[in-house]
Amino acid sequence: MRTPLVAGNWKMNGSRESIKELINGVVEGAKSLSGVEVAVCPPTIYIADVIAATDGSIVEVGSQDTCTATKGAFTGETSIDMVKDLSCKYAIIGHSERRTMYGETDEVVAEKFITVKNAGLIPVFCIGETLEEREAGITEEVCARQIDAVFTTSGDNAFADSVVAYEPVWAIGTGKTASPEQAQSVHAFIRQHLAKRNADNAEKVQILYGGSMNPANAKELMGQADIDGGLIGGASLKADDFMAVCQAGQ
Ligand code: PEP
Numbered sequence: 450m451r452t453p454l455v456a457g458n459w460k461m462n463g464s465r466e467s468i469k470e471l472i473n474g475v476v477e478g479a480k481s482l483s484g485v486e487v488a489v490c491p492p493t494i495y496i497a498d499v500i501a502a503t504d505g506s507i508v509e510v511g512s513q514d515t516c517t518a519t520k521g522a523f524t525g526e527t528s529i530d531m532v533k534d535l536s537c538k539y540a541i542i543g544h545s546e547r548r549t550m551y552g553e554t555d556e557v558v559a560e561k562f563i564t565v566k567n568a569g570l571i572p573v574f575c576i577g578e579t580l581e582e583r584e585a586g587i588t589e590e591v592c593a594r595q596i597d598a599v600f601t602t603s604g605d606n607a608f609a610d611s612v613v614a615y616e617p618v619w620a621i622g623t624g625k626t627a628s629p630e631q632a633q634s635v636h637a638f639i640r641q642h643l644a645k646r647n648a649d650n651a652e653k654v655q656i657l658y659g660g661s662m663n664p665a666n667a668k669e670l671m672g673q674a675d676i677d678g679g680l681i682g683g684a685s686l687k688a689d690d691f692m693a694v695c696q697a698g699q
Contacts, residue, residue: 453671453678453698454612454655456488456573457685458513458541468495472502474688478695479508485678485698488539489685490573493527496535511539511573514547517560519568529568540565541680543575543595545618555598563603566611573612573680574599575659576639580619588617589638596642605646613656614680615639620660622682629669629676632658636675664693671698 463471468491479487488509491499500510516526532540542565543558553561558574565572576595578588592615599607615635617627627635636656644651658670659680670676678698684690 451653451655451677452484452486454486454488454657455678455681455691455695455698456490456511456539456541456612456614456657457681457691458490458544458659459492459685460513460546460682461492462686463492463495465495465498468492468498469502471686471688472499472508475691476503476506476508478688478692479506482507482692482695482699485695487695490539490541493532496532496537500535500537509538510535511537511541511570513541513544515540515542515561515564517557517564519564529564529570533568533570537570539571539573539612541573541575541614545575545577545616545621549618555595556602558595559598559602562599562607562611566603566607571610571612573614573657575614575616575680577616577618577621577660583617583619588635589642592635592639593642596639600646606650608643608647608650608654611650611654613639613643613654614659615656616659616680622661624661626661626663626666626670627658629673632670633673633675636673640675662694664690664697667694667697 490511512532515529542561547553578591655677657678657680662679663684
């Protein structure tokens, strides 16, 4: 039985003051949760503040990205060792905003995946199709291609202690959610695809849905057999909404 995970991706939002209020609200709300894991991924510059505020709480912290190099002359980058040094548990990689706005290819994301694994953190590996790809009927092909790039760099056991987030690009930040049936169908495909390399890992891996998940649709989405939680953008910026999604995952 997989424990659901609800992770908030705060993206490039907030100030020191507003983030303090948000994380305090999440930590307070998380006190009454059981049977669900919770994580937040703040802007890098606020990770240390958030780690301090989550001390003693079930709320875990992750980064939103990582550099593939571990140190050196990479102006503006943050290494996974630095993220680890702050006691983060997770690192999001391959978010569609990184893939589309910063040109991250499947190969770059796969390299980030192994960087996170080698550091002993858990990658939250984002995959998903664009609207054009869905309309062309190649959703499964796209997800398989993105996953296979990781198998190529990390081997058949890649998805041990890893999290996958299926995020249809057309549903991110648009208010358009995949229907529970649409999402379940892709999640089931992803698990079957992972099982071709390692059935045990496929059974254990948490596959999160991401794309306009909110308090109104979270329960039905997370009620699907292969949906093991959510990666939440917009709705994670208000503690009450985020906690309502976490409660729906219980
Ligand atoms: C995301 O960016 O990972 C995401 C799921 O965003 P939203 O919930 O706002 O669609």
